[in-house]
Amino acid sequence: MREYPGTPRIDRSAASQKLTDVSDTASQLQTHDLSANIRAIPLDQLLALQSIVEEGSFDAAADTLHISQSAISQRIKSLESQVGHIVIQRSKPVQATAMGQFLLRLARQITLAQEEAAQRIDSEQRNSTVNIRIVVNADSLEGWVLPALAPIAKQSIALDIKRQDEHISTRMLRSGEAMAAITAEETPVQGCTMTKLGSMAYFAAATPEFAARWFPNGLSKESLENAPLVQYDRDDQLQYHFIRRITRAKVHPPMHFVPTSIGYNDAVSLGFGWGLIPSTSYATYPKNTLVQLSPQEPLLLPLFWQQWKLSSPALDTVAEAIIRASSNALVQD
Incomplete structure (x- = not known):
């Protein structure tokens, strides 16, 4: 750029730095303002948000809170x-x-803290309940988690258990929908602690007749592409992990969907297709009902317990029961 005598030079780097400083200051002020605004949020607004998400609509939430729809809006x-x-x-x-x-x-x-405070105050009357919402994968839920939580269900703790695949259960932790989860993800969700529980062992299984028809020469990409597969639901990734271990490629077999653990295992035992069955469930079927399709060691699925980082006696009680039971129910390294 041409410069004329007497024209002051513009220090563009300094100007750019000033703009950056102004932008950073504005960002800090916005963050400070947001933090202050969040601390000042009335509790009834937070409870309205919680109720709407849990009930699925403004109308249902208004009924739950005993207020008008216009009020909740x-x-x-x-x-x-x-x-x-x-x-x-x-x-x-x-x-x-x-x-x-x-x-x-x-x-x-906040709701959890309130419930636990009320429980302590009303401990003599024993009429206060703390609600704990957790996420558990289906096989753990129907296999060993319910017996582990049975003593807790007799205390003043109300359990809200959500069933979700172990590979995506952390979504509910991130979204705030759950306080804790059994998950296959070994990276802690931000704001959560994590404890390794052990590994769940699975066998690839089918009826002898099914195996003879579809896998006469063992498991291969071609046979796995054609043999019907039993899936829990469309979020179920376990079978695909097993298939990739053998084929190193994606396959697209015909599939049956059976969305309960017991029903899933029974569908495999009735010849619907092949599937991965927990080793503990496999052992309950009469001899010659099922055969293992792979001579390899069972597929081991590592499981972890993740929970919010907060002081909660009720949540800690649930965690202790889960962790204690996992030491016997799961394969330990």
Whole structure:
């Protein structure tokens, strides 16, 4: 650029740095303002958000909270104005946005703290209950988790157990929908602690007749492509992990979906298709009902317990029962 005598030079690097400093300062102020706004959120607005997400609609949440639909809508509008973000996607069912998920988790943590405080105050009357929501994979739930939690169910702890595949259960931790989860992910969710529980052992199994028809020469890419497969649901990834270990490639077999653990195992034993059955369940079937399709060691699925980082006697009680039971129910390294 041409310069003329007497024209002051512009230090563009300094100007750029000033702009950057201004931008950083504005960002810090916005963060400070948001933090202050979040601390000032009225509890009834957080409870409105929690109820809407849990019930799936504004109408149902209004009924649960015994207020009008216009009142609950106003609470959400005020909440969104307070944080400067949309917190609810008006879909069917409604879903929390990223900011809504953060606030949902906050709401549940406050609710948990309130319930435990009420329980301590009312301990002599024994009429207060703490609600604990956890996520458990189906095989663990129907295999060893329910017996482990049975003593807790007799205490003043109400268990809300959500069934979800172990490979995606952490989504409910991230969204604030659950306080703890049994998961196959070994990376802790932000704000959670993690404990390794052990590994669940699975056998690839089928009836002798099914194995003779579809796998006369053993497991191969071609046979696995054609043989009917029993899946739990469309989130079930376990069989695919096993297949890739053998084929190193994706296959697209015909599939049956049976969404209960007992029903799944029975479907395999009745010849619907082949599938991966927990070793403990495999041992319960009469001799010659099922055969193992692979002479290799069983597939070991590592499982982990993740829970929110907060002081909660009720949540810790649930965690202790799960961790203690896993030492006997799962394969330990």
